Amino acid sequence: MKDIQSEIVMTTDGLKDMLGRVSLTPVEKARAILLDALRDSTGKTERCSLSDALDRILACDLLSPEDLPNHPRSTMDGFAVRAADTFGASSSTPCYLEIDGDVAMGQMPEGTVRQGQCFRIATGGLLPDGSDAVLMFEHTIPVDEKMIEVVKSVGVGINLINWGEDIAKGSLALAQGHLLRPQDMGLLAGLGISEVDVYVKPKVGILSTGDEIVPWTESPPPGKIRDINSITLSGLCTRLGATVTDYGIVTDSEEIFFATVERACNENDVVLFSGGSSVGMRDLGERVIEKLGSPGILVHGVALKPGKPIIIGLSNGTAIFGLPGHPVSAMVCFELFVDPALQLIAGMSPSENSLQATVHALLDRNINSAAGRLDLVRVQLQQRKNDIPLAVPVLGKSGSISTLSRAHGYFFIDEASQGINKDSQVMVHLLS
Amino acid sequence: MKDIQSEIVMTTDGLKDMLGRVSLTPVEKARAILLDALRDSTGKTERCSLSDALDRILACDLLSPEDLPNHPRSTMDGFAVRAADTFGASSSTPCYLEIDGDVAMGQMPEGTVRQGQCFRIATGGLLPDGSDAVLMFEHTIPVDEKMIEVVKSVGVGINLINWGEDIAKGSLALAQGHLLRPQDMGLLAGLGISEVDVYVKPKVGILSTGDEIVPWTESPPPGKIRDINSITLSGLCTRLGATVTDYGIVTDSEEIFFATVERACNENDVVLFSGGSSVGMRDLGERVIEKLGSPGILVHGVALKPGKPIIIGLSNGTAIFGLPGHPVSAMVCFELFVDPALQLIAGMSPSENSLQATVHALLDRNINSAAGRLDLVRVQLQQRKNDIPLAVPVLGKSGSISTLSRAHGYFFIDEASQGINKDSQVMVHLLS
Numbered sequence: 001m002k003d004i005q006s007e008i009v010m011t012t013d014g015l016k017d018m019l020g021r022v023s024l025t026p027v028e029k030a031r032a033i034l035l036d037a038l039r040d041s042t043g044k045t046e047r048c049s050l051s052d053a054l055d056r057i058l059a060c061d062l063l064s065p066e067d068l069p070n071h072p073r074s075t076m077d078g079f080a081v082r083a084a085d086t087f088g089a090s091s092s093t094p095c096y097l098e099i100d101g102d103v104a105m106g107q108m109p110e111g112t113v114r115q116g117q118c119f120r121i122a123t124g125g126l127l128p129d130g131s132d133a134v135l136m137f138e139h140t141i142p143v144d145e146k147m148i149e150v151v152k153s154v155g156v157g158i159n160l161i162n163w164g165e166d167i168a169k170g171s172l173a174l175a176q177g178h179l180l181r182p183q184d185m186g187l188l189a190g191l192g193i194s195e196v197d198v199y200v201k202p203k204v205g206i207l208s209t210g211d212e213i214v215p216w217t218e219s220p221p222p223g224k225i226r227d228i229n230s231i232t233l234s235g236l237c238t239r240l241g242a243t244v245t246d247y248g249i250v251t252d253s254e255e256i257f258f259a260t261v262e263r264a265c266n267e268n269d270v271v272l273f274s275g276g277s278s279v280g281m282r283d284l285g286e287r288v289i290e291k292l293g294s295p296g297i298l299v300h301g302v303a304l305k306p307g308k309p310i311i312i313g314l315s316n317g318t319a320i321f322g323l324p325g326h327p328v329s330a331m332v333c334f335e336l337f338v339d340p341a342l343q344l345i346a347g348m349s350p351s352e353n354s355l356q357a358t359v360h361a362l363l364d365r366n367i368n369s370a371a372g373r374l375d376l377v378r379v380q381l382q383q384r385k386n387d388i389p390l391a392v393p394v395l396g397k398s399g400s401i402s403t404l405s406r407a408h409g410y411f412f413i414d415e416a417s418q419g420i421n422k423d424s425q426v427m428v429h430l431l432s
Numbered sequence: 433m434k435d436i437q438s439e440i441v442m443t444t445d446g447l448k449d450m451l452g453r454v455s456l457t458p459v460e461k462a463r464a465i466l467l468d469a470l471r472d473s474t475g476k477t478e479r480c481s482l483s484d485a486l487d488r489i490l491a492c493d494l495l496s497p498e499d500l501p502n503h504p505r506s507t508m509d510g511f512a513v514r515a516a517d518t519f520g521a522s523s524s525t526p527c528y529l530e531i532d533g534d535v536a537m538g539q540m541p542e543g544t545v546r547q548g549q550c551f552r553i554a555t556g557g558l559l560p561d562g563s564d565a566v567l568m569f570e571h572t573i574p575v576d577e578k579m580i581e582v583v584k585s586v587g588v589g590i591n592l593i594n595w596g597e598d599i600a601k602g603s604l605a606l607a608q609g610h611l612l613r614p615q616d617m618g619l620l621a622g623l624g625i626s627e628v629d630v631y632v633k634p635k636v637g638i639l640s641t642g643d644e645i646v647p648w649t650e651s652p653p654p655g656k657i658r659d660i661n662s663i664t665l666s667g668l669c670t671r672l673g674a675t676v677t678d679y680g681i682v683t684d685s686e687e688i689f690f691a692t693v694e695r696a697c698n699e700n701d702v703v704l705f706s707g708g709s710s711v712g713m714r715d716l717g718e719r720v721i722e723k724l725g726s727p728g729i730l731v732h733g734v735a736l737k738p739g740k741p742i743i744i745g746l747s748n749g750t751a752i753f754g755l756p757g758h759p760v761s762a763m764v765c766f767e768l769f770v771d772p773a774l775q776l777i778a779g780m781s782p783s784e785n786s787l788q789a790t791v792h793a794l795l796d797r798n799i800n801s802a803a804g805r806l807d808l809v810r811v812q813l814q815q816r817k818n819d820i821p822l823a824v825p826v827l828g829k830s831g832s833i834s835t836l837s838r839a840h841g842y843f844f845i846d847e848a849s850q851g852i853n854k855d856s857q858v859m860v861h862l863l864s
Contacts, residue, residue, distance in 0.1 A: 050648075054667045068834070069657065075758070075831055105684070106644030108655040122712065124644055124757060126655055166832040174837065182667030183836040183863065186759055189648035190660040190833050212538030212556055216482075216621035223540040223558055225501065228622040235486045235614030252537070280554065325556060326507070327618055355813055355821070355840060357789035357862045381787055389787070399507055400598040401622050402500070404615040405606065408787060430789045431615065 024303040026415060027336060027374045030312065033298050034341055037314050041269070043199035043347045050188055053180050055241055056198035057347045062173045067164035068190055072127040074103075076159040079118040079140065079148065080131035086153040094141075094149045103128060118148065127160055134159035167191070177349025199347035204237045205264035206230055207247035209257060209285075210275035210325060215249060228327045228401050229274040236334050240342050242270070252281060258288045265292055265318040269345050272338065275325040282309055285322035289313035292320070303373045303415065306398035307332040319345065328398040332376050332410075358427040359409065361391035368419040378407035379428055391426050407431060456735040458847060459768060459806045462744065465730050466773055469746050473701070475631040475779045482620055485612050487673055488630035489779045494605045499596035500622055504559040506535075508591040511550040511572065511580065512563035518585040526573075526581045535560060550580065559592055566591035599623070609781025631779030636669045637696030638662050639679040641689060641717075642707035642757060647681060660759045660833050661706040668766050672774050674702070684713060690720045697724055697750040701777050704770065706755040706762045714741055717754035721745035724752070735805045735847065738830035739764040751777065760830040764808050764842075790859040791841065793823035798854050801845040810839035811860055823858050839863060 025033070045059035074080065081097060089095040100117040103109045109128035113119055118135070119128050127134070136159060139152035167173055173191060174184055180196070188196065208227045216226040227249055234244045245268065250260045264271045275281060290296045292315035299312040306329040311322035319341055323330040344350070361381055369375040379391040391411065396403035411426040413419065420426070457465070477491035506512065513529060521527040532549040535541045541560035545551055550567070551560050559566070568591060571584035599605060605623060606616055612628070620628065640659045648658040659681055666676045677700065682692045696703045707713060722728045724747035731744040738761040743754030751773050755762040776782070793813055801807040811823040823843065828835035843858040845851065852858070 050663070054670060069831075071655075073657075073831070075829055105642065106656050124642065124657075161829050161831045165829070167834040173834070181837075181864065182664045182671065183759075183763060183833065185667050186660040186664030186763075187833045187837045189663045190658055190759075192648065192651065192658055194649055210537065210556065216624065217626055219624065223503075224538050225505075225556075226622050226624055228618040231482070231621045232614045232618035235617050238486060239614065327615075327622075331615060331618075354815060355791055355862060357791050359787055359789050360792070383786060397507055397593050397597070399501075399505070399593045401615065401619045402599040402605070405613075405619045430787060432613065 024301045024308065024373075025299050026303050030299040030302045031337060031340065034312055034319075034337060035344055037295065037298055038319060038341055038344050041317065041319075041345050043202065043269075043345065045197050046200050047195055048198050050185065050194050050196060053188075053196050053198060054182065054185060056180050056196075056201075057241075058174055058176055058178045058180065059197040059199050059347060061176050062188070062193065062196070064167045064169055064171050064173045064191055065193065066191060067169045068166040069161055070163065071108075072160050072162050074121045074123055074125045074127060074134045074160050076134050076136050077122050078134050078136040078138075078159065080109075080113055080121045080125075080127050081118045081133055081135045081150075081154065082113060082115060082131060083133040083154055083156040083158070085116060085118075086133075086135060086150050089150040089153045091151040094151050096143065097148055097150055099146050099148060101128065132156045175349065177347055177352060179348060179352055202242045202270060202342055202345045203245065203268040204242045204270045204272065204342070205245045205247055205268035206233050206237070207260055207264060207271075207273045208249045208275050209252060209273055209281060210249070211252050213249050213275060229323070229325070229330050232327060232331060232401075233272050233274065233323070233334060236331070236339075237272075237342065240339065241346060242342060252284065254284055254287065257284060258291060261288050261320070262292060265315055265320065269318060270338070270342060271318055271320045272323060272334075273321070274323040274330045281325075282311070282322075285311050289315060289320050289322070292316070304332070304336070305370070305373055305375050307336065307376070310337065312337060324398075326398040327401040328378075328396075328404050331404055332398075336376075356429060358429055359389060361389045361411075361426055361428050363420060363422055363424050363426050364390050364392050366419060366422050367393060367413065369413040369417055371418050372415055374415055375413040376410050377413060378403055378410050379426075380406060381408045381428060388425070391428055404431070456733045456740065456805075457731050458735050462731040462734045463769060463772065466744055466751075466769060467776060469727065469730055470751060470773055470776050473749065473751075473777045475634065475701075475777060477629050478632050479627055480630045482617065482626050482628060485620075485628050485630060486614065486617060488612050488628075488633075489673075490606055490608055490610045490612065491629040491631050491779060493608050494620070494625065494628070496599045496601055496603050496605045496623055497625070498623060499601045500598040501593055502595065503540075504592050504594050506553045506555055506557045506559065506566045506592050508566050508568050509554050510566050510568040510570075510591065512541075512545055512553045512557075512559050513550045513565055513567045513582075513586065514545060514547060514563060515565040515586055515588040515590070517548060517550075518565075518567060518582050521582040521585045523583040526583050528575065529580050529582055531578050531580060533560065564588045607781065609779055609784060611780060611784055634674045634702060634774055634777045635677065635700040636674045636702045636704065636774070637677045637679055637700035638665050638669070639692055639696060639703075639705045640681045640707050641684060641705055641713060642681070643684050645681050645707060661755070661757070661762050664759060664763060664833075665704050665706065665755070665766060668763070668771075669702075669704075669774065672771065673778060674774060684716065686716055686719070689716060690723060693720050693752070694724060697747055697752065701750060702770070702774060703750055703752045704755060704766075705753070707757040713757075714743070714754075717743050721747065721752050721754065724748070736764070736768070737802075737805055737807050739768065739808070742769065744769060756830075758830040759833040760810075760828075760836055763836055764830075768808075788861060790861055791821060793821045793843075793858055793860050795843075795852060795854055795856045795858050796822050796824050798851060799825055799845065800851040801849055803850050804847055806847055807845040808842050809845060810835055810842045811858075812838060813840045813860060820857070823860055836863070 103125040113130035535557040545562035
């Protein structure tokens with residue numbers, strides 16, 4: 001924690017330069033400060049029926065209580081045989097086996113396969129005693145009701161799934177921090193695990209600030225605009241599995257703003273307020289977070305476009321994000337900062353989320369960028385037959401919500417670059 | 433429709449070759465037959481409050497009822513000016529403007545900016561009459577309370593967002609078939625659209641077959657195994673926004689099986705049954721789909737590994753999928769066939785789902801494949817510092833659910849290839 005504390009002091013110390021401008025933290029550093037500060041945000045856990053556990057996050061390692069399968073099963077339609085009986089068989093030198101029984105589906109087979117004999121077996125059938133392989137129908141020719149001609153040999157263990165081959169008793173089925181996807185539900189069902197310990201869903205409180213904002217359900221009087229950020233941020237949080245509370249629109253009055261953020265902090269794991277890109281609101285957001293308690297502000301302003309004026313704080317265990325008022329900037333800050341923080345708070349293992357699927361595309365025009373700043377460029381993707389897609393930048397101001405709705409995704413221009421040329425290959429992150 | 437019909441006849445005609453083996457349809461062709469047959473599956477629509485519309489699919493084009501914004505707004509903190517007044521200004525040849533007013537946030541500004549004058553304005557403030565640009569604070573030096581020195585010129589329309597610049601009245605806001613993502617919710621909120629027409633969620637009925645299967649909530653007696661597919665398929669459908677009904681486990685008896693599938697077909701848009709990879713069950717599934725009504729079986733068996741024995745049918749408007757019993761095969765068939773069909777039935781525009789994000793990775797071993805068959809290879813991805821990830825194939829039988837749980841994703845080896853070499857670059861689709 002010592003390192004973080006010194007980082008924080010450094011960052012807050014350096015908040016303003018001599019011209020009163022905010023000094024900017026690089027995006028990667030800001031994210032590291034944030035995630036490091038949240039490292040110990042262990043979530044509460046609850047027990048949950050497997051039927052209700054889809055998309056929840058496992059709160060402990062799950063070991064397999066049994067072997068799966070718990071008896072060797074056939075993976076083909078054919079004959080359960082002693083593999084050695086078929087060795088050397090081919091269509092020119094076939095061998096012959098006597099059919100001595102049938103494996104009834106869903107029942108333990110009766111009897112034993114002895115040398116020179118076989119049992120009929122279907123896919124999923126349990127291997128009878130004595131047998132150690134399954135010969136496919138396709139490799140046999142019926143001689144009569146009681147005899148087959150074998151035209152191909154089969155090795156021990158072929159066409160069957162063995163004791164514990166899927167998963168062995170006592171081995172790790174799923175690790176703590178794992179998101180339960182449909183296939184994981186199947187694994188747990190197969191093991192008979194009917195209840196799981198999962199993390200309680202993180203709670204997020206959302207409020208908008210600004211005297212010019214009215215609820216989107218109202219018709220704005222002249223000079224006012226509808227609240228766009230609350231419903232967008234709420235949707236983003238909901239998709240991440242969080243429980244969202246909307247605290248409505250708060251005026252720019254410091255007293256009311258502080259009281260609402262304080263209440264939201266007491267009731268949630270994460271608080272998002274948006275609006276206040278103006279210098280006055282920025283200062284207000286800053287003062288309120290510092291007043292709320294230790295450690296206070298972690299990051300104030302990042303070297304990012306759009307999204308520069310974000311404030312990130314932590315007070316008494318609640319992460320607080322002051323997001324820019326422009327809808328595009330707010331959503332970009334959500335993707336880069338709130339999303340990873342929320343997943344950490346939700347209990348998700350960091351390794352779960354480190355793989356980023358992207359679409360490789362060719363940029364269709366030159367884009368300039370300022371060095372020392374991470375630029376996020378929204379693009380539409382145009383599919384082309386037998387060629388990689390074209391990435392067409394969606395130009396528009398960060399106040400323009402329609403540009404986000406039109407964009408398929410975005411790519412980054414890193415801090416070291418001053419732009420990127422037409423026909424360069426870019427890795428586009430899809431906005432799902 | 434004529435082409436499809438002849439395709440269907442061809443496919444069903446060709447169901448078995450002289451050895452009684454099923455002839456296999458290539459995956460792309462099978463998918464085209466399926467999606468073509470579902471072309472006219474227009475969903476029912478319902479009206480829905482915007483608050484409840486996240487992840488629903490728009491049933492009609494939405495035109496913007498107004499200009500957004502409906503008045504020019506500042507995107508910076510600074511001064512509303514007449515741009516012409518600043519032309520030629522620089523730090524060596526500054527010009528001077530008189531501060532004649534303030535724009536109060538959330539109110540229509542009073543007064544007019546006249547030549548040689550300016551109004552203080554914050555981000556989001558409405559531009560007063562007479563002004564046509566916003567000069568950033570950073571490009572001014574205060575002289576006194578009533579005067580600023582301008583050290584940089586500003587062009588007309590700079591640092592503001594104009595009438596309808598985000599979206600113009602009457603233009604297309606969102607198209608029919610669009611999935612409502614958080615950013616789309618924001619756009620509609622900004623336009624004051626509080627209710628939307630969306631498609632009714634598709635209904636999916638799921639049943640498992642096989643005398644060896646018991647519900648996963650039960651302890652299986654010797655010879656039986658727990659149902660893995662129902663909960664996995666249910667989770668996959670739920671994630672796609674479908675309403676799922678579980679019809680439980682049905683025995684291999686044709687009478688009971690037919691009655692249950694018939695009931696499920698009457699009550700759902702899509703019916704999935706799984707199990708029955710054995711020849712007997714395959715034949716049963718085939719007979720049942722044909723008995724249910726026209727057009728009956730569309731595809732029976734595809735050139736795919738795993739997933740070969742899938743049966744796809746359509747009866748009286750309900751899509752029916754007979755999925756293989758092996759959990760891995762069932763999930764692969766879901767990804768390749770049920771997923772796109774369900775999205776089409778849900779009303780999603782085909783263009784919405786055509787972009788596939790992938791992770792480029794390097795294959796860490798040689799993989800063989802049979803020509804004429806699409807192979808889907810499950811892989812774990814290993815991140816490497818400053819290098820593309822390594823794709824490590826997860827080997828294991830298609831009956832092994834744990835291999836799906838361990839895999840991060842999969843890549844394809846196409847029909848023309850007989851394998852793929854170590855160190856080849858592969859495009860891995862992530863299993864989310």
